[in-house]
Amino acid sequence: MLQSSFWPYQPEDLPQKRNVKKVPFVELFNDRVQGVVSSGSDINRVYVAFIEAGTGDFYCSTNNNRPCGGLGGRPCSHIQEMLEEAMAQYGTARVGRFLKIPIDVSQVTAAWGLIQHLNGSQKKEPANEVFSRFLTYLRYVELPTSKHPIPEMTWFVS
Numbered sequence: 001m002l003q004s005s006f007w008p009y010q011p012e013d014l015p016q017k018r019n020v021k022k023v024p025f026v027e028l029f030n031d032r033v034q035g036v037v038s039s040g041s042d043i044n045r046v047y048v049a050f051i052e053a054g055t056g057d058f059y060c061s062t063n064n065n066r067p068c069g070g071l072g073g074r075p076c077s078h079i080q081e082m083l084e085e086a087m088a089q090y091g092t093a094r095v096g097r098f099l100k101i102p103i104d105v106s107q108v109t110a111a112w113g114l115i116q117h118l119n120g121s122q123k124k125e126p127a128n129e130v131f132s133r134f135l136t137y138l139r140y141v142e143l144p145t146s147k148h149p150i151p152e153m154t155w156f157v158s
């Protein structure tokens with residue numbers, strides 16, 4: 001790969017293959033890694049999860065705000081899956097910096113390697129904000145391609 005001083009990304013920041021079936025949506029937003037995770041057992045159910053930068057506070061519930069049964073004072077498997085997909089999409093180094101993890105995370109390969117450095121606790125929050133961001137995201141993903149400009153997309157350019 002051609003490297004130049006204009007190349008803004010480190011190789012570890014380049015996106016890896018994502019499992020969108022397991023984690024259809026993940027983003028670094030508003031001091032949180034947050035996303036939507038498919039239920040392992042029921043294809044009609046999804047979980048909405050987040051983990052907060054700095055504090056490490058976390059929560060996971062269904063999109064109907066039923067608390068996740070896997071939360072027991074520590075992040076559930078959905079939060080771990082979401083973090084691992086964030087690491088794939090954004091790179092572990094960037095996710096580590098975003099979460100304000102105070103160590104060099106370059107050797108970290110699993111979500112627990114990040115979570116163990118955060119002393120978060122469960123923080124109940126309604127799922128709808130994250131879930132509606134997911135639905136908006138889906139709308140853009142499903143927009144038919146067009147040669148004409150899409151007005152809502154202009155902020156990506158400016």
Ligand SMILES: [Zn+2]
Nearest residue numbers: 060068076078
């Ligand atoms: Zn969960």
